[in-house]
Amino acid sequence: MRAYFIRRFLLIIPTFIGITLLSFIVMQFVPGGPVEQAIMQIKMGAAMSGEGGATGGNEFGSGNELPEEALKQIREYYGFDKPFYVRYWNWLCNVVPLQMKYPFVKWPNLGTSYKYQEPVWDLFVKRFPISIYFGLVGFTLSYLVCIPLGVFKAIKHGSAFDAMSSMIVFIGYSIPGWAMGVILLVMFGGGSYWSLFPLGGFRPDGWSKAWDAGRYAWCIKMQLWHTVLPVCCYMVGSFATLTVLMKNSLMENLGKDYIRTAFAKGLGEKVVIFKHGLRNSLIPIATGLGHLLSLVIAGSYLIEKVFNIDGIGLLGYTSIVQRDYPVAMGMIVIASLLKLFGNIVSDALYCLIDPRIRFS
Numbered sequence: 001m002r003a004y005f006i007r008r009f010l011l012i013i014p015t016f017i018g019i020t021l022l023s024f025i026v027m028q029f030v031p032g033g034p035v036e037q038a039i040m041q042i043k044m045g046a047a048m049s050g051e052g053g054a055t056g057g058n059e060f061g062s063g064n065e066l067p068e069e070a071l072k073q074i075r076e077y078y079g080f081d082k083p084f085y086v087r088y089w090n091w092l093c094n095v096v097p098l099q100m101k102y103p104f105v106k107w108p109n110l111g112t113s114y115k116y117q118e119p120v121w122d123l124f125v126k127r128f129p130i131s132i133y134f135g136l137v138g139f140t141l142s143y144l145v146c147i148p149l150g151v152f153k154a155i156k157h158g159s160a161f162d163a164m165s166s167m168i169v170f171i172g173y174s175i176p177g178w179a180m181g182v183i184l185l186v187m188f189g190g191g192s193y194w195s196l197f198p199l200g201g202f203r204p205d206g207w208s209k210a211w212d213a214g215r216y217a218w219c220i221k222m223q224l225w226h227t228v229l230p231v232c233c234y235m236v237g238s239f240a241t242l243t244v245l246m247k248n249s250l251m252e253n254l255g256k257d258y259i260r261t262a263f264a265k266g267l268g269e270k271v272v273i274f275k276h277g278l279r280n281s282l283i284p285i286a287t288g289l290g291h292l293l294s295l296v297i298a299g300s301y302l303i304e305k306v307f308n309i310d311g312i313g314l315l316g317y318t319s320i321v322q323r324d325y326p327v328a329m330g331m332i333v334i335a336s337l338l339k340l341f342g343n344i345v346s347d348a349l350y351c352l353i354d355p356r357i358r359f360s
Contacts (some may be wrong), residue, residue, distance in 0.1 A: 001351065001358055005344065012340045017092075019336045024088045024329065033076045033323050034114050039066060078114075093335060110333065111326030115318070120330040123315060130202055130311035136225060138234035139292070142242055145235075147285065150246025151278065157251060165243075173240035177233040178302035184229045185306070197229050200308035233303045243287065250281040283354050290346030293338045 027033075028341070043066075066074075075081040079090070096107045110120035151160050172180070190199045198204065204222050211219045253259065254277050262272045301320075304313035317328035351357050 008344050023274050023332045027325050038074050110330035113327050115324045120326050127312045140232050142235050142238050146242035150243045153247045154250040169240045172236045178306050180236050181233045182304040202309050230307050249284050251282045253277045287346045287350045290349050291342040293342040
């Protein structure tokens with residue numbers, strides 16, 4: 001089994017290169033990149049100042065085009081004067097210190113954002129706490145709600161409760177999280193009929209000053225008030241999956257011989273279900289704990305856009321819309337590495353929880 005995990009760790013290298021190379025190629029050839037945006041901004045600025053208006057201006061020529069020398073300088077500034085494979089190699093050498101001149105001194109070096117003119121890693125660090133907060137809250141509530149619900153559905157299989165809960169769960173699963181966010185804001189957001197929750201944001205204005213002033217109860221209340229609606233949208237995607245997985249796993253175990261033997265020995269129904277059946281049924285659920293690593297980037301692009309939460313998701317959305325390639329590639333680097341390592345951790349947990357599993 002040790003050889004299996006060694007191979008899994010070694011496979012991270014080609015997988016990471018494949019993911020980043022494909023993403024890099026797609027981003028480089030998508031129209032509307034930083035070079036085109038820079039040219040458009042220069043033309044708009046010249047038109048507004050009257051230098052490139054209806055007369056065309058001497059600077060841009062009769063066709064209202066930038067001089068070739070200016071275009072060359074813009075391409076050199078953004079690195080588009082080199083072939084894409086050279087640009088990818090330079091980017092990879094910065095992300096992974098392959099040149100080893102000053103290894104790990106300024107690592108991770110994900111580049112500088114075109115929009116914010118700040119190191120990409122610094123932008124991520126500012127928003128990591130927000131994503132971790134929503135990720136932990138959503139992950140914890142999903143397990144706390146879905147496991148008891150799945151157990152109760154398995155016990156009451158075929159009942160009216162099972163049918164009604166299944167219908168509600170799958171209706172919620174069929175609605176995208178961002179669409180659910182719009183519905184919740186219309187129904188319960190500030191200015192609506194009920195107006196129970198704020199329209200968005202991670203925290204209200206003045207939260208930091210109130211915390212420094214010792215108004216802890218008010219700060220905790222407002223933080224929770226801003227959390228309810230976004231967390232509901234984060235949970236709706238995994239809610240049906242975890243509930244159905246828990247139900248099916250428990251029903252499968254309740255039909256096995258060791259459960260019938262436990263009943264034959266005269267053990268009570270609760271003891272058999274919760275002490276014997278539930279413990280083995282939690283194995284598929286518990287392996288999902290390996291993806292706790294991915295909670296760092298748990299922010300959803302569109303959900304954070306709907307609720308105007310300045311987290312990793314909104315940063316990624318902005319980087320894609322505005323073609324901020326360093327930020328977008330940085331998101332891909334972190335997301336892919338956490339996902340790859342999370343899968344390995346899940347396999348390791350599977351082996352620890354169920355000794356019968358042996359990978360070869």
